[in-house]
Amino acid sequence: MIRLKIDHGKCTGCQECETACSMKHYTNEVNPKKSRIRVFEDEEEQRFFLIIAGPTTTAECTSKFDVVIAGQQYDGCTLCRSSCPARPWFTEPDTGVALKCDFCGDPPDPHCVKVCEKGALSIMEI
Amino acid sequence: MKFKQYLPASSSDGKAMVSLKDGGTLGDLLDTLGIPPDVPKLVIINGISRGVSNTVNAETLTDGDVVAIFPPSGGG
Amino acid sequence: MEAWMGKILRVNLSYGDYHIEEIDPDYLRPYLGGRGLGSKILYDEVDPQVDPFSPENKLIFMTGPLTGTGAPCSSRYMVITKSPLSGTIACSNSGGFFGPELKFAGYDGIIFEGVADEPVYLWINDDEVEIRSAAEFWGKTTHETEDFIRAKIENKYLAKEIRVASIGPAGEKLSRIACVINDKNRAAGRSGVGAVMGSKKLKAIAVRGTGKIMLPDKEAFHKAVLHARDVIRAGPVTGEALPAYGTAVLVNIINEAKILPTNNWQVTYFETANKIAGETIAETILKRPKGCFACPIACGRLTEISDPQNTGMGSPKYFKGEGPEYETVELMGASCGIDNLAAITKANYLCNEMGMDTISAAATVATAMELYEKGYLPEKDLGLKANFGNADALIILTEKMGKREGIGDIMAEGGYRLAEQYGHPELFMGVKKLEAPAYDPRGVQSMGLQYATSNRGACHVRGYAIANEILGVHVKTDPLITEGKAEMVKTFQDITAVIDSSGLCLFVALATNFLYEEIQSLINAASGAGYTVDELVSIGERISNLERLFNLKAGLTKADDTLPKRLLEEPGGPKGDVCRLNEMLPEYYQLRGWDENGVPTTDKLSGLGLQ
Numbered sequence: 131m132i133r134l135k136i137d138h139g140k141c142t143g144c145q146e147c148e149t150a151c152s153m154k155h156y157t158n159e160v161n162p163k164k165s166r167i168r169v170f171e172d173e174e175e176q177r178f179f180l181i182i183a184g185p186t187t188t189a190e191c192t193s194k195f196d197v198v199i200a201g202q203q204y205d206g207c208t209l210c211r212s213s214c215p216a217r218p219w220f221t222e223p224d225t226g227v228a229l230k231c232d233f234c235g236d237p238p239d240p241h242c243v244k245v246c247e248k249g250a251l252s253i254m255e256i
Numbered sequence: 257m258k259f260k261q262y263l264p265a266s267s268s269d270g271k272a273m274v275s276l277k278d279g280g281t282l283g284d285l286l287d288t289l290g291i292p293p294d295v296p297k298l299v300i301i302n303g304i305s306r307g308v309s310n311t312v313n314a315e316t317l318t319d320g321d322v323v324a325i326f327p328p329s330g331g332g
Numbered sequence: 333m334e335a336w337m338g339k340i341l342r343v344n345l346s347y348g349d350y351h352i353e354e355i356d357p358d359y360l361r362p363y364l365g366g367r368g369l370g371s372k373i374l375y376d377e378v379d380p381q382v383d384p385f386s387p388e389n390k391l392i393f394m395t396g397p398l399t400g401t402g403a404p405c406s407s408r409y410m411v412i413t414k415s416p417l418s419g420t421i422a423c424s425n426s427g428g429f430f431g432p433e434l435k436f437a438g439y440d441g442i443i444f445e446g447v448a449d450e451p452v453y454l455w456i457n458d459d460e461v462e463i464r465s466a467a468e469f470w471g472k473t474t475h476e477t478e479d480f481i482r483a484k485i486e487n488k489y490l491a492k493e494i495r496v497a498s499i500g501p502a503g504e505k506l507s508r509i510a511c512v513i514n515d516k517n518r519a520a521g522r523s524g525v526g527a528v529m530g531s532k533k534l535k536a537i538a539v540r541g542t543g544k545i546m547l548p549d550k551e552a553f554h555k556a557v558l559h560a561r562d563v564i565r566a567g568p569v570t571g572e573a574l575p576a577y578g579t580a581v582l583v584n585i586i587n588e589a590k591i592l593p594t595n596n597w598q599v600t601y602f603e604t605a606n607k608i609a610g611e612t613i614a615e616t617i618l619k620r621p622k623g624c625f626a627c628p629i630a631c632g633r634l635t636e637i638s639d640p641q642n643t644g645m646g647s648p649k650y651f652k653g654e655g656p657e658y659e660t661v662e663l664m665g666a667s668c669g670i671d672n673l674a675a676i677t678k679a680n681y682l683c684n685e686m687g688m689d690t691i692s693a694a695a696t697v698a699t700a701m702e703l704y705e706k707g708y709l710p711e712k713d714l715g716l717k718a719n720f721g722n723a724d725a726l727i728i729l730t731e732k733m734g735k736r737e738g739i740g741d742i743m744a745e746g747g748y749r750l751a752e753q754y755g756h757p758e759l760f761m762g763v764k765k766l767e768a769p770a771y772d773p774r775g776v777q778s779m780g781l782q783y784a785t786s787n788r789g790a791c792h793v794r795g796y797a798i799a800n801e802i803l804g805v806h807v808k809t810d811p812l813i814t815e816g817k818a819e820m821v822k823t824f825q826d827i828t829a830v831i832d833s834s835g836l837c838l839f840v841a842l843a844t845n846f847l848y849e850e851i852q853s854l855i856n857a858a859s860g861a862g863y864t865v866d867e868l869v870s871i872g873e874r875i876s877n878l879e880r881l882f883n884l885k886a887g888l889t890k891a892d893d894t895l896p897k898r899l900l901e902e903p904g905g906p907k908g909d910v911c912r913l914n915e916m917l918p919e920y921y922q923l924r925g926w927d928e929n930g931v932p933t934t935d936k937l938s939g940l941g942l943q
């Protein structure tokens with residue numbers, strides 16, 4: 131099994147991984163809103179968060195927790211990996227179909243890892 | 257940073273006095289400082305910027321010359 | 333026609349309505365997009381004699397075919413209008429994420445016409461386009477504006493996805509050095525484009541796009557992208573220097589080359605330059621590099637400072653931001669005689685929030701300082717002692733300029749109008765009333781020709797000859813001679829016009845082997861348009877000539893292709909030389925196919941299809 135390892139400290143927020151992911155999964159188009167990896171900036175802390183699409187949920191969850199990272203409190207929903215009706219992320223904007231990272235096929239060939247110039251993404255065997 | 261490792265111990269604020277033999281060249285200066293000749297990408301001698309490769313052995317330095325040596329750099 | 337969206341949004345602010353126009357491919361092709369297409373539209377639709385602040389002037393936002401495609405450094409959009417600062421064609425470039433988002437919403441660009449009655453902002457969410465009231469946040473800073481627009485959106489996750497370009501108080505108050513700021517800290521900086529936006533009472537544009545950019549053949553495009561990224565990684569400047577130190581890595585180099593404008597260009601060497609250099613920034617205030625859209629370089633600097641001095645102003649939010657970049661740190665620093673990095677950074681943040689161009693703002697402060705030291709600008713007008721090296725004065729004057737308070741009222745008009753008001757226009761360091769960036773042409777002759785002939789005034793990003801003259805990126809040339817420089821400047825100017833039109837960032841050209849062929853293969857792979865290199869070269873030339881025609885019709889003449897007296901008469905630079913512009917200018921006109929008055933000949937124009 132492989133997983134993607136994220137080094138948030140190295141990410142510069144460039145979204146190239148988003149363009150690569152969408153380009154990989156669709157015929158002849160680029161559309162970051164259809165990417166299975168998304169990057170968001172935390173302006174306060176001046177750092178970037180990468181979220182990789184996990185399993186989907188058809189209903190909003192009722193148990194929401196805040197996440198504390200390096201002393202800063204984050205709303206758990208922001209960092210959640212699910213595609214969920216509450217958020218526009220990880221669903222196709224035109225069809226509403228849920229998106230999930232598939233490591234770009236079998237055998238795995240993660241395009242986001244390939245294009246990340248800063249080495250923020252890598253493959254990890256587990 | 258990496259490039260700073262070549263500065264002699266006597267330097268301050270990135271500047272140092274270096275003595276060379278008479279007729280010493282830029283190549284000799286790099287030698288004295290232990291900088292491999294392919295590392296610097298730009299030298300500026302007394303305010304005149306030059307490419308490194310064609311200057312290394314061609315240019316004889318004289319007393320009081322100010323030589324600035326840079327790794328790759330640029331872009332405004 | 334893939335890569336282009338093929339649609340332009342035309343918004344009439346006087347009537348409060350908009351419509352969507354299809355772009356005619358035959359109209360587009362000879363201009364590529366971005367700077368080329370925007371300039372063509374302005375040239376065709378706006379009388380060059382128009383008052384820049386009148387409703388007849390138009391404000392055009394335009395992306396290029398590569399913007400948003402994921403090609404390396406494909407983040408760029410241009411703002412094109414008639415400049416209130418210089419009276420020339422204005423065309424300012426910015427990166428970040430706004431340009432790509434506009435394309436994902438389905439538009440290549442937006443044309444604003446007329447003037448709104450009340451402050452408004454434009455809301456674009458794909459097909460949903462609306463002119464909304466900006467009354468609630470008129471007067472606010474660019475950062476507050478962006479936060480305000482986000483806060484109004486109900487779904488906070490959706491709110492995270494919008495991108496905003498806005499003006500600050502400077503633009504609202506028609507400061508001729510106001511810029512448009514997008515993504516909080518990225519500026520379409522020069523020529524006062526923010527003031528035109530202010531004159532139209534357009535506070536901001538907020539955009540979210542969920543659409544796609546089509547590619548004719550994604551495998552071919554992917555290959556072209558990977559190749560271009562290899563070239564960028566292999567270039568010492570783009571692969572090592574800029575990622576590690578940002579643009580301010582230049583400070584020490586330019587200083588050692590003795591072309592670092594100091595004390596308003598009275599001297600060209602700054603003793604304590606290292607204190608404000610990129611290396612020092614990396615060691616002290618840098619939190620993290622930040623990239624624009626799809627950028628493998630990431631020269632942006634997210635920085636943080638603690639309160640530099642008790643200047644008694646600035647909320648804590650002024651202590652975090654982006655920058656300073658080379659031009660900023662140099663002009664606010666050495667050119668004002670200041671080596672206090674924290675103070676410079678704070679003044680930089682202030683400019684971003686107020687929506688002011690840092691180059692023009694800094695140069696105007698430096699001019700004020702020289703006027704003050706020479707006794708032409710009295711302390712009672714200034715409200716303080718503005719001697720060179722006074723970091724407090726830099727911050728206070730910057731804030732006053734943004735708010736147009738006291739002396740700031742005339743300073744907000746730019747350095748030329750300030751120097752003229754106090755009777756000494758010769759102390760203004762710029763061309764065509766645009767303040768000069770931070771390379772002294774007395775030690776790098778080609779930059780003198782570049783400043784004098786650039787279509788928007790003294791400008792470094794219309795032909796960055798420093799790349800060869802000092803850095804030796806492609807070939808190393810001798811910066812002190814004038815031979816061959818006319819040719820070099822022309823070549824740089826034309827390729828720059830192509831890059832600006834493509835949607836790429838100019839920094840790709842700092843990669844050693846990033847040439848016309850690389851640009852061509854990216855554009856063709858993304859668009860299937862089949863441009864030849866010759867065609868691209870002629871596009872660059874066409875744009876340069878079109879802009880020149882606009883300026884000539886606007887009333888500029890050969891006499892405006894000149895430099896400040898100081899650079900032509902007072903010796904400076906490493907060898908105590910002056911800029912020998914007269915040795916280069918006639919040759920430049922000739923190479924351009926212009927007559928001795930700098931007017932393009934009929935032959936030249938018909939050759940370029942401009943007749």
Ligand code: SF4
Pocket residue numbers: 140141142143144145146147148169180245246247248249250251
């Ligand atoms: S490509 Fe790398 S640096 Fe860029 S946003 Fe993705 S993870 Fe971050």
Ligand code: SF4
Pocket residue numbers: 150151154165166167182183230231232233234239240241242243
């Ligand atoms: S591994 Fe593939 S599917 Fe998963 S986020 Fe990266 S590019 Fe997208």
